[in-house]
Amino acid sequence: MTLDMTKLEPLLGTVVNELGAASNAALVIIGDKLGLFRALATGEMTSAELAGKTGTHERYVREWLSSQAATGFVTYDAVSGKFSLSPEQAAVFALEDSPVNMTGGFYSLSAIYADEPKLTEAFKSGKGLGWGEHCNCLFCGVERFFRPGYQAHLVGEWLPALDGVVAKLQRGATVADVGCGHGVSTVLMAKAFPKSKFIGFDFHDASIAHARKHAEGLSNLRFEMARAQDFDGADYDLVTMFDALHDMGDPVGAVAHARKALKPDGTLMLIEPMAGDSLADNLNPVGRVYYASSTHICVPTSLNQEVGEALGAQAGPKRLGEVIRKGGFSQSRKVAGTPFNMILEARP
Structure with missing residues (x-):
C-alpha cells in the first residue's frame, strides 16, 4: 500500500485534533460543575490561586488549566505563569446568561x-x-x-x-x-x-x-x-x-x-x-x-x-x-x- 503523505498528514492532524477535543470535552463539564471557568472569569490567577478559590486540589487544577490552554479555551501568560479568560472565552464558558454560552x-x-x-x-x-x-x-x-x-x-x-x-x-x-x-x-x-x-x-x-x-x-x-x-x-x-x-x-x-x-x-x-x-x-x-x-x-x-x-x-x-x-x-x-x-x- 502506497500512501500519499500530502493527504495523510492533514488527515492525521485532524484525527489528533479530534482525539484531543473528545477527551477535553469531559474536562469542560468538570470545569463547569466545579466553577473553575466562573472563578477564572474574575481575573487572572495561578493554578494554586484558582484551586484555593474553588476548593479544589491544585495538582488537578494545574493539569486541567494546561489542557484548556492547549485547546484555546483559556489564556496562558508564559511570563507571569498565570491563566485567564478573555471576554470571548468568558462569554462561551463562564457567563450563564451569555447568548453564546456553549457549556450545555x-x-x-x-x-x-x-x-x-x-x-x-x-x-x-x-x-x-x-x-x-x-x-x-x-x-x-x-x-x-x-x-x-x-x-x-x-x-x-x-x-x-x-x-x-x-x-x-x-x-x-x-x-x-x-x-x-x-x-x-x-x-x-x-x-x-x-x-x-x-x-x-x-x-x-x-x-x-x-x-x-x-x-x-x-x-x-x-x-x-x-x-x-x-x-x-x-x-x-x-x-x-x-x-x-x-x-x-x-x-x-x-x-x-x-x-x-x-x-x-x-x-x-x-x-x-x-x-x-x-x-x-x-x-x-x-x-x-x-x-x-x-x-x-x-x-x-x-x-x-x-x-x-x-x-x-x-x-x-x-x-x-x-x-x-x-x-x-x-x-x-x-x-x-x-x-x-x-x-x-x-x-x-
Missing part, C-alpha cells in the same frame, strides 16, 4: 457515550431508541444548549418576526408549546406576555415533571403530558415547536394536528436546526455538530415512534416546507435565523 452542549456528550452500546445495536437491528431511553444527562444538556439562544432571540426577535402574533400575545392569546421538554421556551413566553395563556406539551413524563418544578409560579402557564399528534385543546392563536419536529415519528401528523387545533387565523411557529437543502450545503462546522447529534439522538428517537419518518436534524427548509404543506398549511416562510436555528412561520 458538552453535557449531552456524556449521554452520547453512555448510550453508545444501545446505538450500536440499533444500527444492526434498525430499531429506534426512545427519547426516554437515553441517559438522563441528555435532557439537561439539550436544555442548557438551546436555552441561551432562546433567551437571546425568542421574545425580542423571533416572535416579532411573525405576522401580527406579538399584538395578539399582548392582548391575551392562547398558546400551545408542543415538544416543550424542560419548558424553557414556554416559561420565557409566559413571563413576557402575562395576559396570554400558555400550555407546554411533551410526551416525556420526566421532562414534564421537571418543567412543572421550574414553572416559577406563573399563573398563566401549565405543563401537560401529551403527544404532538393528539394534544388537547382547540382555537389556539399560536402553536410552537422548538427544535422538536424533526425528532417526531410522524411530523406530518404533528403539523396536521396543529393545523386542526389552531384558530382560522392562527400561526404555527417552527424552530428547527439551521440547515441547507442538501448534504453539500451542510458540510460545515454547524452541520457537522447537527449530523452527529442527529445520528445519536434525532433519527433513533423518530424511528422509535409510529411512522418513523426520521427527518433528521438537517432536513432543510425545502423538506420542512413539504411537511408543512402535507400537514394542511397553505403558506410558510422563513422569518428569522441564527447560526444554529431557522424560524419558520406557517399560516392556514
Whole structure:
C-alpha cells in the first residue's frame, strides 16, 4: 500500500485534533460543575490561586488549566505563569446568561457515550431508541444548549418576526408549546406576555415533571403530558415547536394536528436546526455538530415512534416546507435565523 503523505498528514492532524477535543470535552463539564471557568472569569490567577478559590486540589487544577490552554479555551501568560479568560472565552464558558454560552452542549456528550452500546445495536437491528431511553444527562444538556439562544432571540426577535402574533400575545392569546421538554421556551413566553395563556406539551413524563418544578409560579402557564399528534385543546392563536419536529415519528401528523387545533387565523411557529437543502450545503462546522447529534439522538428517537419518518436534524427548509404543506398549511416562510436555528412561520 502506497500512501500519499500530502493527504495523510492533514488527515492525521485532524484525527489528533479530534482525539484531543473528545477527551477535553469531559474536562469542560468538570470545569463547569466545579466553577473553575466562573472563578477564572474574575481575573487572572495561578493554578494554586484558582484551586484555593474553588476548593479544589491544585495538582488537578494545574493539569486541567494546561489542557484548556492547549485547546484555546483559556489564556496562558508564559511570563507571569498565570491563566485567564478573555471576554470571548468568558462569554462561551463562564457567563450563564451569555447568548453564546456553549457549556450545555458538552453535557449531552456524556449521554452520547453512555448510550453508545444501545446505538450500536440499533444500527444492526434498525430499531429506534426512545427519547426516554437515553441517559438522563441528555435532557439537561439539550436544555442548557438551546436555552441561551432562546433567551437571546425568542421574545425580542423571533416572535416579532411573525405576522401580527406579538399584538395578539399582548392582548391575551392562547398558546400551545408542543415538544416543550424542560419548558424553557414556554416559561420565557409566559413571563413576557402575562395576559396570554400558555400550555407546554411533551410526551416525556420526566421532562414534564421537571418543567412543572421550574414553572416559577406563573399563573398563566401549565405543563401537560401529551403527544404532538393528539394534544388537547382547540382555537389556539399560536402553536410552537422548538427544535422538536424533526425528532417526531410522524411530523406530518404533528403539523396536521396543529393545523386542526389552531384558530382560522392562527400561526404555527417552527424552530428547527439551521440547515441547507442538501448534504453539500451542510458540510460545515454547524452541520457537522447537527449530523452527529442527529445520528445519536434525532433519527433513533423518530424511528422509535409510529411512522418513523426520521427527518433528521438537517432536513432543510425545502423538506420542512413539504411537511408543512402535507400537514394542511397553505403558506410558510422563513422569518428569522441564527447560526444554529431557522424560524419558520406557517399560516392556514
